[in-house]
Amino acid sequence: MAMRMVGMALGKNVAMVVVAGCSSVIQGIGPKNAYGYPVLNIAFAAGPAAASGMWRAFKQRNKDVTVVVWAGDGGTADIGFASLSGAAERNEDFIYLCVDNEAYMNSGGQRSGSTPHGAVTTTTPEGKKENKKELLFIMLDHNIPYAATASVGYPHDLMDKLRRAKEVKGFRYIQILTPDPYGWLFDPSKTAEVGKLAVQTCYWPLIEVVNGKVRISNESLHCLKKETRRPLKDFLSVQGRYKKLSEKDYEELEKFVDDLWERILSMIS
Amino acid sequence: MSLEYQFFPVSHPSEGAGGKTGNWRVVRPVVGDRCIGCNACYLWCPEGTIGVKGRRAEVNYEYCKGCGVCANVCPVKAISMVSES
Numbered sequence: 001m002a003m004r005m006v007g008m009a010l011g012k013n014v015a016m017v018v019v020a021g022c023s024s025v026i027q028g029i030g031p032k033n034a035y036g037y038p039v040l041n042i043a044f045a046a047g048p049a050a051a052s053g054m055w056r057a058f059k060q061r062n063k064d065v066t067v068v069v070w071a072g073d074g075g076t077a078d079i080g081f082a083s084l085s086g087a088a089e090r091n092e093d094f095i096y097l098c099v100d101n102e103a104y105m106n107s108g109g110q111r112s113g114s115t116p117h118g119a120v121t122t123t124t125p126e127g128k129k130e131n132k133k134e135l136l137f138i139m140l141d142h143n144i145p146y147a148a149t150a151s152v153g154y155p156h157d158l159m160d161k162l163r164r165a166k167e168v169k170g171f172r173y174i175q176i177l178t179p180d181p182y183g184w185l186f187d188p189s190k191t192a193e194v195g196k197l198a199v200q201t202c203y204w205p206l207i208e209v210v211n212g213k214v215r216i217s218n219e220s221l222h223c224l225k226k227e228t229r230r231p232l233k234d235f236l237s238v239q240g241r242y243k244k245l246s247e248k249d250y251e252e253l254e255k256f257v258d259d260l261w262e263r264i265l266s267m268i269s
Numbered sequence: 270m271s272l273e274y275q276f277f278p279v280s281h282p283s284e285g286a287g288g289k290t291g292n293w294r295v296v297r298p299v300v301g302d303r304c305i306g307c308n309a310c311y312l313w314c315p316e317g318t319i320g321v322k323g324r325r326a327e328v329n330y331e332y333c334k335g336c337g338v339c340a341n342v343c344p345v346k347a348i349s350m351v352s353e354s
Contacts, residue, residue, distance in 0.1 A: 192341060
């Protein structure tokens with residue numbers, strides 16, 4: 001779903017590096033199923049490194065091509081993080097898209113660094129005990145020119161961000177929340193709703209940081225005050241993965257959201 | 270809100286490249302009279318099988334997987350999911 005939107009937004013002259021995941025499977029079958037642009041399939045840890053080489057090669061040949069890395073949250077937060085951090089530090093000129101479905105969904109739903117507190121995965125049957133890794137803030141600490149978060153619940157917001165990212169030179173990081181019906185245990189037809197609920201309950205912020213300036217998307221503006229937020233329960237109750245959530249875990253999650261927004265607020269002022 | 274987004278790369282592999290849906294679909298979306306042609310279903314459909322032609326949405330049943338996303342995102346609830354059997 002998110003991939004369609006990326007395609008709509010970026011336009012022509014794109015080359016993509018796909019890190020192992022479901023999207024490597026889609027283009028797997030036969031000649032008819034290929035994407036409409038050059039794709040390099042590569043191992044988890046090598047994605048950003050390969051993209052760094054790729055844009056340099058394009059530059060040497062004087063071609064104006066946007067290099068895009070498409071990686072899951074496992075390939076971003078855990079396995080691929082070393083090379084990602086290195087590429088961000090060198091300020092390589094490509095777009096890094098992290099498709100965050102909050103577990104290793106292609107291999108059967110194992111926990112990743114990006115799985116939130118209390119969520120049941122196949123390797124954490126009692127619910128995860130740790131909080132989600134806050135990738136956006138980690139990437140912001142690299143002082144990259146562009147970083148943003150988006151959700152498939154709001155495609156126009158996602159597309160606008162992608163277009164703005166295309167104009168910026170340097171390392172660009174966008175994290176997209178993609179609800180996964182089979183890992184999060186909800187009905188597939190509710191994918192867009194869950195993506196929206198995550199934003200409405202302020203669990204997922206929609207923000208954009210350009211050269212250190214924070215801009216909060218309209219959909220997320222109500223989250224700035226605690227009273228106007230939608231209760232987190234609405235988001236958790238539609239998903240089966242939070243079934244084993246105790247009162248204490250719920251408070252922990254609420255605190256996580258509060259801390260997240262406090263941090264964003266402190267960045268604005 | 271402009272809807273002149275290009276279709277370019279990702280989303281448009283040749284139609285139904287993974288094969289036609291066959292007979293395993295359980296429910297199918299049926300567009301009713303209330304459709305206002307707002308393009309929301311087109312925007313969210315993961316398969317790219319629904320689109321507005323003229324003033325009404327039309328579904329390509331050969332490749333529709335019956336996931337039901339379109340019925341859920343429709344603002345006027347014009348799409349209903351009907352059982353195949």
